[in-house]
Amino acid sequence: MSELHALFGGTFDPVHFGHLRPVEALAQQIGLARVLLLPNNVPPHRPQPEASPAQRVEMLRCAIADRLLFAVDIRELMRETPSWTVATLETLRAERGPQPPLGFIIGQDSLLSLASWHRWKDLLSLCHLLVCKRPGYAAEMGSPEMQRWLEDHLTADAQQLHQQPAGLIWLADTPLVNISATEIRQRRHQGLPCDSLLPPAVIDYIDRAGLYLK
Template sequence: MSELHALLGGTFDPVHYGHLRPAEALAQQIGLKRVLLLPNNVPPHRPQPEASPRQRVDMLRCAISDRPLFEIDTRELMRETPSWTVATLEALRAERGPQQPLGFIIGQDSLLSLSGWHRWQELLSLCHLLVCKRPGYAAEMESPEMQCWLEDHLAVSAQQLHQQPAGFIWLADTPLVDISATEIRQRRHQKLPCDDLLPPAVIDYIDRTGLYLK
């Protein structure tokens, strides 16, 4: 049985416990040994990050220095065009071969809006979708057709994720972590503490560099 490799994309502006803790719980639940963090350069669905690419990678390094589960992959930062998930997955699939199980970690909010993603219909031919719960989001898809699509692809055991290279959706029983990077930036702008929202090493980096103070 091959080892499942998982990927987690985001702007990480900044990285916080809402990224790290659900991924750690997911890893425990389905036997993940490695999660690749993929910081975006030009995110397709949101405003440009406040922190520079270099600062966001530095913050990721601070956050994972004592978390061996995680690695950083900077390929999306090399792109000047929007970071389409499907293009990144095609590149990773080409590198790792057709038999390597790949999982892409998304939040429940992303699953519910998946039909708006670029070439979303191709995602399950390239990877499994590993879905972490998000507070306040519906359990049902936006339409009966999308709900049928979801139910047709649900994995019933974690073993399936390791045995097949792609094609399943796993609804993970991960903790609900109600933290957003927007909230952290706003708290920093207002000079409010963020100690319970992100790792101490990241807070230290933000303090040293004066990020998010404007």
């Protein structure tokens, strides 16, 4: 049986404990062997991150230097065009083959809006969805049809995530870490400390790079 690996995407502008701690708790719950952090390429019609792609990658590397669960995968930053999650998963499937179990980690907020994602119905043919709680979001889907879809794919048996390559949804009992990158950037703009919000090595890098100082 192959080890269960998962992907976790985000802008990571900057990476913080709200990203890392729920995923570490999830990994412990279900026996995740490795989590690939995927910094997103931001489409032209979206607000651009304050940090450059290279700076966002470097902050991730600082954050995970002592966290062996994580690795950084920069494939989405290499694309000129917006990177759809389903396309990234298809590429990984082509690399790894059809059998190894693969998870995609999302927050409760993303699960609730999943029907607006590009080719969302194809996701479960490629991976399991591993859902972390998010503060302030509903527990149920927005329509009876989506709620039925969720219930049809739910599992409460973590072993199934290791035994099947894809197709299941796991609702993780992860800690609610109410931290946002927006809040961190605003605190930095105001000269306020962020010591409890992100790893010390990331704060050191932000200081050295002169980020978020407006």
